[in-house]
Amino acid sequence: MLEIKELVKKYGKFTAVDHLSISVGKGEICGFVGPNGAGKTTTMRIMAGLLNATSGNVIIDGVDVTKNPRALREKIGYMPDFFGVYDNLKVTEYMDFYAGAYGIPYKERGPIMDNLLEIVDLAHKKDSYVDSLSRGMKQRLCLARSLVHDPELLILDEPASGLDPRARVEMKEVLKQLQEMGKTIIISSHILPELAEMCTEVCIINQGKLAAQGSVQEIMHKLSQKRIVHVRPLKEMDKMLQILKEQPLVRAIVENTKDVEFDFTGTDEQLANILKQLVVADIPLLSFKEKEGNLEEVFMQVTGGEGV
Amino acid sequence: MMNPVLRREAITSLRGWKNYAVLTFYLLMMTLGAGIFFYASVFQSYRFAFDPQTIVYLYVVLAAIQMALVVLSVPALTAGSISGERERQTLDLLLVTKLSPFSIVIGKLLSSMAFVLLLIISTLPVFSIVFYFGSVGIGALLGMIGFTLTTAFMLGGISIFFSCIYKRTVVSIMLVYIITGVLCFGTLILAALHIFVRSYQDPSMAEMIVMLIPNPGVGFFSLVDSQIGTNITQEVLYNGGNGTQSSFILWAAKNIWMLHMAFQLVVGSIFIILAAGLINPVREHKQKNKSTQTKKKMKKEKKGEE
Structure with missing residues (x-):
């Protein structure tokens, strides 16, 4: 058009x-x-x-x-x-x-x-x-x-x-x-x-x-420097943390009382592979999702920090 | 289909108070002019009574007041037409429609011309005093209205042109008044200088006529002069010019107002076309295209020559 x-x-x-x-x-x-x-x-x-x-x-x-x-x-x-x-x-x-x-x-x-x-x-x-x-x-x-x-x-x-x-x-x-x-x-x-x-x-x-x-x-x-993934297990928190720490693409794991957030630098396939490992390890998961990034942050990054 | 700009202008202007104020002032001036004329005629008369034979001069007075008011009001009515659209930030909205810049300008001009026509029609009752006593026919009045409208057309065209250039309406109005002043007095001074310089070599009547054609004052005087049968213009030009003249020059000397009307129509049209060009947002591109095409043609021609 x-x-x-x-x-x-x-x-x-x-x-x-x-x-x-x-x-x-x-x-x-x-x-x-x-x-x-x-x-x-x-x-x-x-x-x-x-x-x-x-x-x-x-x-x-x-x-x-x-x-x-x-x-x-x-x-x-x-x-x-x-x-x-x-x-x-x-x-x-x-x-x-x-x-x-x-x-x-x-x-x-x-x-x-x-x-x-x-x-x-x-x-x-x-x-x-x-x-x-x-x-x-x-x-x-x-x-x-x-x-x-x-x-x-x-x-x-x-x-x-x-x-x-x-x-x-x-x-x-x-x-x-x-x-x-x-x-x-x-x-x-x-x-x-x-x-x-x-x-x-x-x-x-x-x-x-x-x-x-x-x-x-x-x-x-394309422009986000990192992807933040949020995981909430029903139980087996320690086992899940152990698996996540073994992943080379997982960084900065933040442990909350009921859930975990981590930075991920890999592709969609590599992220899916982590999920597969958690499921195979028999960890009951309530949610496993990528957090939506802040669009304004991306905008500021692209435009070199000039005001919105 | 009626020009949408004209239609909208008609709706909005008749809802405001400004045009009614102008109309009231206009009618007051005309009535005052007629009143003063009667008062002066009675007091100048030997018997302290109105002489119906002098009524023809009332026509001249009224026509002159009307002409002066139109000359003053048309720039004020039209000089803000395009700059006003710019100020209101509505011009872009108009330019993206299917209306051509020419029809936008014409719509603006016609709306002010329509108001001038309304002013003229509203003064017909005052003019009817002249008809009551006789001496001037309806044909003369129609001729006067035609002349006033062509004057409004020219001044309106010039006003819109300046309105496209200057953001401030006052600047446009002042420029139109300056141009009118130059046409009225500048041409007279030029003609006087011409007579003075060439007095020993018999100034040609054709040259005099050409110099005086753009003068609205001379045009108006020539019209009234021919309508009331005094033929002063012709005599002045005969005396100013040298001996033998062609029949066209003699006709032109008698009907200089017709030539002035033609001049007004031509000048008005030129300014309208220029104004349409000024508000056309893509005019540069057309010129650019033309120049590119010309360059291409020149290159082709060169190649052909080689």
Whole structure:
């Protein structure tokens, strides 16, 4: 669906995007993560056809955005990180305006607007003035606006920024719904852990370059310096500790009253082999699982410790 | 389908108080102008009574006030159209839609033109005083409205152009006023200098006309002049110019307002096209593509020559 090839954007001597190459398949949700000034917004603006690239290509559904941005307007729904609303305009009029701007015939607009306002949970606010809405509501309205022409690809730049926890949850719910509708979504955020569970893929960008790409688990595995494994036996704690201590890949065993945690530096197969040894040794196990690493830690590691 | 920008502007502007304030001020000025005219006519009269024969000058006064108000209000109405979208952070949202930069600019221009038309229509009751006494026909009034609208078109086009360049609306308004001032007084000074410099060599009437075509004041005066049949413009230009003239020059001297209207339409269109180019986010790329294509062509041609 989206392919970015060797994208470069320079502002004078400053390189905002540096030979960035990313590929996102249809129906995927790609989290675009990076510290401030990493080049996320610049890349997204190029994708939306609002900015020219210095070199490289952005291909959406087979069409190059850098060569024919207007042809892709129907396929893209864009939500910027900062946006405003018009004064003296009601929610339905706001939606109607953008529906008109996307060339949707007048007769078809009513059902489309009702459906979208239902999705973003603003149906009860349809007669309110847009400037009277809360920030969270405005964000959801802007999301509904970006969907008015039923685009295949949604480019959402920090859709949850500045929202309180409740509004963030609501926004996440809407995005989940869109995921179920089969939309391809590129979403940038500073709140990676919140996005992680819904993103099929994550791209970590730092100083305009791609630092890591893959599923959250893949990135965690690739970039985590250690894997922490948690084991809880029903009994035979000493016997289990003895076996674990004999393993060359097991380090820093932490013994708690009922369970054990250890650092593991081997592969999945080698970890499975340890489990097999414990089972063969007839140790009754209640749980044997790898602890989920801290995504923020990984992010800080990849981006060289620059603020989230 | 109605331009969505025009439609939205119509909804939002008519809900605010600003346009009603402008409309009220506009009507007050026109009514005040008519009142002062009647008061002055009565007190200047030998018999302290209104002379209906002077009503034709009321038309001139009203048209002049209308023209001045349009010249003052159009930049104020349009100079913030694009910079306002930037300030509100809504321009990007517009540019990612299927609307072309040209239709965005046209929508903005038409909305201010529509408001100018509303101002003109609202003053028709004041103009009707002239019709009550006679002397000026409806054709003349329509001609005046047409002239006012083309002036609004040109000033609106220039205002939108500056609105695309400058973030501050005040800067754009001031620049439009400066340009209007240059067109009004600069061309007059130029023409005067021309007469002064070439006084011994008979200045050509064609050159004078060319210099005065961009002048909105001359255009307006020429229109009123031809409508009330005083033909002052023609006489001044005849006297300023040398002997024999072609029939086109004579026609141009009489109808300089028509040429000015054509000038306004051309200048307005140029600025609108330039404004559309300025807000087009991909214009650099097109230029880049063109230059690359030109380079490729040149290379091919060179190879062919070799």
